[in-house]
Amino acid sequence: MADDAITDEMIREKICQMFLESTKKSKKEYIGNHFNSFEVEGIDYDGNVYALRNRENDDIVCYDCSYNNIEFAMGKEEDLFTINERFEKYYSFIKEEFERHNHTLSGMGINPYRKYNNEIPIPNERYLMLYNxxxxxxxxxxxxxxxxxxxxxxxxxxASQVQLDVPYDDLIENINVFSKLEPIKALIFSNSVLLEDNEDYVCFRDNLWEYSTHGY
Structure with a gap:
């Protein structure tokens, strides 16, 4: 279906399908009022929407690797405050709706309830390739x-990722600054313990990456 054939009503329905299947009838207009600039960005092999793009600023809200993880990929901006404002809007809305159904967003590097997850990749070419x-x-x-x-x-x-456009003359200085910040960032944002397996290994996510075929 061509992009110009996607109506606002269809977008609202897809958002409900993605995040709020059990409440889509009662919350349809509420979602539309908050996210009416989103359009479908990705559909898996089973016909489920896993990614939505905000056509006004290129923000993407999507499931990542599996339907256990949600990614907020923010579009380009000149300052972090604008990005943070939009992120808080998306995150707060989704978290509140999830909690109505006994789910939550933990914001941790390792999902603390991973033993209850179905480790099944999103059925599309990218994530099936990655999993295999x-x-x-x-x-x-x-x-x-x-x-x-x-x-x-x-x-x-x-994980958390930040991409910065830096003038060439400031490149070395910025690399040095962020190199010094990286250990702190790793502890706060990108890592957590692997509960019940190795609780003493704090930066475990980095090791999951490094000692896998990713790292190889």
Missing amino acids: HLKSTENYSDSLMYFHDYPGYGMFSS
Whole structure:
């Protein structure tokens, strides 16, 4: 279906399908009032919407790797305050609606309730490829590299990413500043313990990445 054939009513229905299936009838207008600039960005092989794009600013709200993880990918802006304002709007709305049905957004690197998750990738070409690549460690048995025992870690782990446009003359200074901030950022945003497995290893998400076929 062409993009220009997607109506506002269809967008509202897709948002409900993505986040609020059980309440879509009663909350349809409420969602539309908050997110009427979103349009469908991605549909999986089963016909489910997993990604929405805000056509006004290129913000994307989507599931990432599996339907256990939600990603907020913000569009380009000249200041972080504008991005933060939009992020808080999306996050607060989705979190409040999830909590009506005994779900929540934890904001942790490792999902603390991962043992209850179905480690099934979103059925599309990207995530099926990624999942099968992460499971292919036996193909690298001659590499002498240590691989951990969590090939499905993309289904229960998340990270934070920031991309900055920096003038060439300021590039070295910015790299040095962010290199110094990286250990703090890793502890606060991108990592958490792997409860019940290795509670002493704080920066565990980094190791899940490094000791996998991603790192290889």
